[in-house]
Amino acid sequence: MRLYYIANARMPNEKGHGIQIAEMCDAFIKAGVDLTLVVPERSVTQEDMKTFYALQQPVPLVQLWIPKLFVFGKFGFFMSSLFFMMCYSFFLVGRRMRGERFFIYTIDMDGFSSTLLPFFGPCVTEMHTPKKMSLAQKIFFSRLRGVIATTTLTRDSLVKTFSFPHKNCIVEPNGVDVGRFAAPLSKENARRRLSLPLSSKFAFYVGRFYEWKGLDILPAACRELLSKDIECYVVGGTEQQFKEVTSENIPDNLHIMGAKSPTETPLWLAACDTALVLGTARNDASFRFTSPMKLFEYMAARVPIVASDTPALQDVLTTQETFFYEHDNAASLAEKIIESINNTEETTLHIERAYTKVQHHTLQARAARILDFIEAVK
Numbered sequence: 278m279r280l281y282y283i284a285n286a287r288m289p290n291e292k293g294h295g296i297q298i299a300e301m302c303d304a305f306i307k308a309g310v311d312l313t314l315v316v317p318e319r320s321v322t323q324e325d326m327k328t329f330y331a332l333q334q335p336v337p338l339v340q341l342w343i344p345k346l347f348v349f350g351k352f353g354f355f356m357s358s359l360f361f362m363m364c365y366s367f368f369l370v371g372r373r374m375r376g377e378r379f380f381i382y383t384i385d386m387d388g389f390s391s392t393l394l395p396f397f398g399p400c401v402t403e404m405h406t407p408k409k410m411s412l413a414q415k416i417f418f419s420r421l422r423g424v425i426a427t428t429t430l431t432r433d434s435l436v437k438t439f440s441f442p443h444k445n446c447i448v449e450p451n452g453v454d455v456g457r458f459a460a461p462l463s464k465e466n467a468r469r470r471l472s473l474p475l476s477s478k479f480a481f482y483v484g485r486f487y488e489w490k491g492l493d494i495l496p497a498a499c500r501e502l503l504s505k506d507i508e509c510y511v512v513g514g515t516e517q518q519f520k521e522v523t524s525e526n527i528p529d530n531l532h533i534m535g536a537k538s539p540t541e542t543p544l545w546l547a548a549c550d551t552a553l554v555l556g557t558a559r560n561d562a563s564f565r566f567t568s569p570m571k572l573f574e575y576m577a578a579r580v581p582i583v584a585s586d587t588p589a590l591q592d593v594l595t596t597q598e599t600f601f602y603e604h605d606n607a608a609s610l611a612e613k614i615i616e617s618i619n620n621t622e623e624t625t626l627h628i629e630r631a632y633t634k635v636q637h638h639t640l641q642a643r644a645a646r647i648l649d650f651i652e653a654v655k
Contacts, residue, residue: 280380281315285386288340299326302314313339317343344357384402401425403425404425404427406566421445424447428567430588452570458579461543461546477506478507481552483537483574488522491556491557495509551582552580556584559605572584572590572593572594582627582631583599587604
């Protein structure tokens with residue numbers, strides 16, 4: 278199958294969406310797809326995709342030149358996106374004129390840049406959040422062959438908003454390359470490599486610092502953990518960025534470690550005693566619609582998981598695989614961190630059940646199901 282993956286995103290980049298796009302491209306290529314990733318020319322690194330993301334396969338990349346207007350805020354991004362639409366239109370028309378037959382795959386990076394894609398060939402889209410009705414979205418959904426939604430609630434919302442055929446919309450949460458976590462270091466060796474205390478107990482959180490993620494609960498929870506000598510290490514941004522998002526003072530047992538390469542995540546997971554997935558009811562994306570990649574990484578790494586009891590996270594996990602804390606309740610988060618670290622028997626059962634479940638959510642399994650879906654709707 279000839280597949281053009283069109284994404285209005287800077288690639289390669291260090292953000293979560295960049296990692297997800299790269300890993301799915303890698304999985305499609307492993308499945309035998311003749312794939313090319315098409316993006317705007319906005320990269321600030323000279324590294325190729327394979328090197329930047331430590332992929333197993335090189336990903337053919339086409340970067341379409343656009344004016345560098347995206348530096349001028351929202352209006353600049355809007356204009357850059359319009360230029361990208363024009364450029365991918367010429368690109369795809371050119372491929373058609375050469376006699377190519379291809380399928381188009383895209384992802385919801387914004388509210389309009391994908392609008393024209395279904396006019397150039399059969400197209401499916403990956404949707405990570407619901408979309409409001411607009412002229413651009415109405416045109417887009419009216420011509421789509423299929424939708425891959427990352428949560429059940431996202432699928433249901435899209436079906437309702439756009440009267441999209443339910444049979445042409447599947448739910449596929451994010452996935453993980455289990456092989457990255459197949460042979461982890463011992464906890465002691467991992468901590469030595471990270472220069473961390475060998476005897477302390479600590480919880481780990483990884484993710485970029487955005488307000489919608491509910492990070493403001495962490496300082497209060499860590500204060501509850503001080504008397505238990507439990508630390509918390511956070512990877513994803515600077516201490517200043519954390520304070521800007523949370524407006525909280527940082528207790529002594531909360532360590533903000535800065536941004537790290539995604540390739541370092543398995544090392545941190547090998548070193549930790551439990552791993553955190555946060556979620557807040559103050560934001561619909563966090564509460565109902567997110568499908569965090571970190572969740573599947575934790576499952577694959579065989580570490581205890583403490584997760585917010587949001588509908589989004591309960592779309593994947595149950596109390597059989599994780600320790601759910603009451604969302605937006607710091608005392609509950611602290612209690613579940615302690616329980617996950619100290620309750621050895623239950624914790625072991627949770628870890629093994631989560632590892633069994635994540636086998637359904639490997640990148641290769643996800644790619645295979647999506648390709649079967651594409652065959653069914655094309």
